[in-house]
Amino acid sequence: MYLQTFAVLAASSLAWAETGEKQARQASSGSAAWDAAYSQASSALSKLSQQDKVNIVTGVGWNKGPCVGNTPAIRSIGYPQLCLQDGPLGIRFGGSVTAFTPGIQAASTWDVELIRQRGVYLGAEAKGVGVHVLLGPVAGALGKIPNGGRNWEGFGPDPYLTGIAMSETIEGIQSNGVQACAKHFILNEQETNRETISSVVDDRTMHELYLFPFADAVHSNVASVMCSYNKVNGTWACENDKIQNGLLKKELGFKGYVMSDWNAQHTTNGAANSGMDMTMPGSDYNGKTILWGPQLNTAVNNGQVSKARLDDMAKRILAGWYLLKQNSGYPATNLKANVQGNHKENVRAVARDGIVLLKNDDSILPLKKPSKLAVIGSSSVVNPAGRNACTDRGCNTGALGMGWGSGTTEYPYFVAPYDALKARAQSDGTIINLSSSDSTSGVAAAASGADAALVFITADSGEGYITVEGVTGDRPNLDPWHNGNALVQAVAQANKNTIVVVHSTGPIILETILAQPGVKAVVWAGLPSQENGNALVDVLYGLVSPSGKLPYTIAKSESDYGAPVARGGTDTFPEGLFIDYRHFDKQGISPRYEFGFGLSYTNFTYSSLIITSTASPGPAKGETIPGGRSDLWETVATITATIKNTGGVTGAEVPQLYITLPSSAPSSPPKQLRGFTKLKLAPGERKTATFNLRKRDLSYWDTAKQNWVVPAGSFGVSVGASSRDLRLSGKFDV
Numbered sequence: 001m002y003l004q005t006f007a008v009l010a011a012s013s014l015a016w017a018e019t020g021e022k023q024a025r026q027a028s029s030g031s032a033a034w035d036a037a038y039s040q041a042s043s044a045l046s047k048l049s050q051q052d053k054v055n056i057v058t059g060v061g062w063n064k065g066p067c068v069g070n071t072p073a074i075r076s077i078g079y080p081q082l083c084l085q086d087g088p089l090g091i092r093f094g095g096s097v098t099a100f101t102p103g104i105q106a107a108s109t110w111d112v113e114l115i116r117q118r119g120v121y122l123g124a125e126a127k128g129v130g131v132h133v134l135l136g137p138v139a140g141a142l143g144k145i146p147n148g149g150r151n152w153e154g155f156g157p158d159p160y161l162t163g164i165a166m167s168e169t170i171e172g173i174q175s176n177g178v179q180a181c182a183k184h185f186i187l188n189e190q191e192t193n194r195e196t197i198s199s200v201v202d203d204r205t206m207h208e209l210y211l212f213p214f215a216d217a218v219h220s221n222v223a224s225v226m227c228s229y230n231k232v233n234g235t236w237a238c239e240n241d242k243i244q245n246g247l248l249k250k251e252l253g254f255k256g257y258v259m260s261d262w263n264a265q266h267t268t269n270g271a272a273n274s275g276m277d278m279t280m281p282g283s284d285y286n287g288k289t290i291l292w293g294p295q296l297n298t299a300v301n302n303g304q305v306s307k308a309r310l311d312d313m314a315k316r317i318l319a320g321w322y323l324l325k326q327n328s329g330y331p332a333t334n335l336k337a338n339v340q341g342n343h344k345e346n347v348r349a350v351a352r353d354g355i356v357l358l359k360n361d362d363s364i365l366p367l368k369k370p371s372k373l374a375v376i377g378s379s380s381v382v383n384p385a386g387r388n389a390c391t392d393r394g395c396n397t398g399a400l401g402m403g404w405g406s407g408t409t410e411y412p413y414f415v416a417p418y419d420a421l422k423a424r425a426q427s428d429g430t431i432i433n434l435s436s437s438d439s440t441s442g443v444a445a446a447a448s449g450a451d452a453a454l455v456f457i458t459a460d461s462g463e464g465y466i467t468v469e470g471v472t473g474d475r476p477n478l479d480p481w482h483n484g485n486a487l488v489q490a491v492a493q494a495n496k497n498t499i500v501v502v503h504s505t506g507p508i509i510l511e512t513i514l515a516q517p518g519v520k521a522v523v524w525a526g527l528p529s530q531e532n533g534n535a536l537v538d539v540l541y542g543l544v545s546p547s548g549k550l551p552y553t554i555a556k557s558e559s560d561y562g563a564p565v566a567r568g569g570t571d572t573f574p575e576g577l578f579i580d581y582r583h584f585d586k587q588g589i590s591p592r593y594e595f596g597f598g599l600s601y602t603n604f605t606y607s608s609l610i611i612t613s614t615a616s617p618g619p620a621k622g623e624t625i626p627g628g629r630s631d632l633w634e635t636v637a638t639i640t641a642t643i644k645n646t647g648g649v650t651g652a653e654v655p656q657l658y659i660t661l662p663s664s665a666p667s668s669p670p671k672q673l674r675g676f677t678k679l680k681l682a683p684g685e686r687k688t689a690t691f692n693l694r695k696r697d698l699s700y701w702d703t704a705k706q707n708w709v710v711p712a713g714s715f716g717v718s719v720g721a722s723s724r725d726l727r728l729s730g731k732f733d734v
Ligand SMILES: OC[C@H]1O[C@@H](O[C@H]2[C@H](O)[C@@H](O)[C@H](O[C@H]3[C@H](O)[C@@H](O)[C@H](O)O[C@@H]3CO)O[C@@H]2CO)[C@H](O)[C@@H](O)[C@@H]1O
Pocket: 068, 086, 087, 135, 183, 261, 262, 285, 406, 407, 465
């Protein structure tokens, strides 16, 4: 019954215009499904001893089971040794699994169908190898700091875009019977000092930016949430009553369980009494410090942790297991099983449709059967030591497909740019001059005389337990690695048709590169994982028109972002609501390439803005359902616009809807993304873009009322091709 409901939800989500209806159905079926799971969990719980309950909530210890996290089996109720495994882009340490594209590439497609499919396939692979809990997707780091080492694991610094991607991914994963885990909760925005820093944020910013996508996750019935390493307002996230019990469980109505990030727990009683439900991995990395297990037993026996709290922890975990029907016919854990199926098709599609064309002077792209091409840079070829030579992808050698850390997988294969270009060149009769080094000496010889020179540059980052070329997680600057600016300069001096291809975990400052007259095109290829070269060739040769849009701003200077890595023991989040484009808009700073920007090989026109609204001012009132008050999820306004392909080739456009709150709201970002859709259009074809706005999309967080409020007054509406290319505007009164 429950799985059937999920199948209906999966299908309905594909019609993005149906958002409101989807949300309403989801909320009611979600609550009913949780009720059923809780009733099964209660009945199982009644058969368990206190020791059994402690076992359910305590990991067996680092490296003591098949997965990165494991809890003991409870045979009396048929409960298995639970396997928790990274991560957000596939099965870490898998034997024959797909290396899906990172979250940031998925966001860069702005394509909910592809994002959904990615989630469905992630779930299929997790189930195939017997993983019960897949440790992803990621909404924290949100990405306020452009240098943030782990930003690429998530979906970028806009809470609306990240929220939609969280929802689609979670529903996709869980449609295959696998528990998803929304992480890292919350305000874990940097790797530097991540295990000591205190993130101090104001209440409104917490709600409107950082909690916002976690509300989407809860609304999509995510089974688990991972609390993060940092402190929040002075208290460890995993021991923080306000965020775990207050925000997550009470305000958002989260019915699943909170697990610790690996070793993010600090005390036995503090964690238990503040809402953490499962400790991972159960010991430190040396197998020593154990904070629950026997310690929790003692704490319950002497009343420091109540029996009711232990019951609640165990019940929440069991409910997640029942919610996904994992009590029946779930495969045994075998991380080495081959579960790839045809999933590489999603990798190629996301890698390709996430490519953002930033510059294309003289329409140098798409390539037209060049006689001779120069291919330059160490990242044009696969790592000479092997595609998986570095543990957890902890090096930046050869072509880049993902960042480094626990959120990675082994590549089952890797198609580097040169591999795919060579194959295409053979069929076209093109000669390729390859220079697979980043040295500027000798590069002129390779570049000169070619019809075009493709030069590859990168920037990498990752999780702080690995240091790569002196970078411990967060990037120290936003420059390309390996002397990329000088390499491009040298190539562009030798060839006036230089095409720069960037693979990067986040924004790079491109000013030096753009100042070279020989640079005719910049292709922002992001993080394409195993299909790196194939996706690139699809776009370079015009098999598809590029359709990715930037999921973050590319600035002219690093200081323009106004959100540096915090160096002390505290990050006070002084930028508040104003991160990424919200900051650039407020301060009147011109970005180099704005949030939402991306060129195509065709052109689109926008017309016929129609606005209908039934919204009324005032606070949210509904009962609490998963995700918060029920009325927040109801559609209260619908906006449509007509988009036409006026060029000569098929392409896809992403019309974006931005809202400006009325002046009665307290100081707010000049505009905020509140809708998008991706329309594939043949030449001459037109389609309607439909944006359904929910009450939450029109609300701000009122700190006095402690509630979401729709302000009275005139709402500004802008629809356009990016956050700075707004083609249609209107307003409606509330
Ligand atoms: O994997 C589960 C979650 O763990 C966190 O990352 C940890 C990662 O999984 C783990 O491999 C790494 O271990 C190293 C450890 O930190 C270091 O002290 C020791 O010397 O070497 C270990 C590696 O061999 O620790 C990571 C945490 O520091 C992630 O934050 C979380 O997202 C994962 O889901």
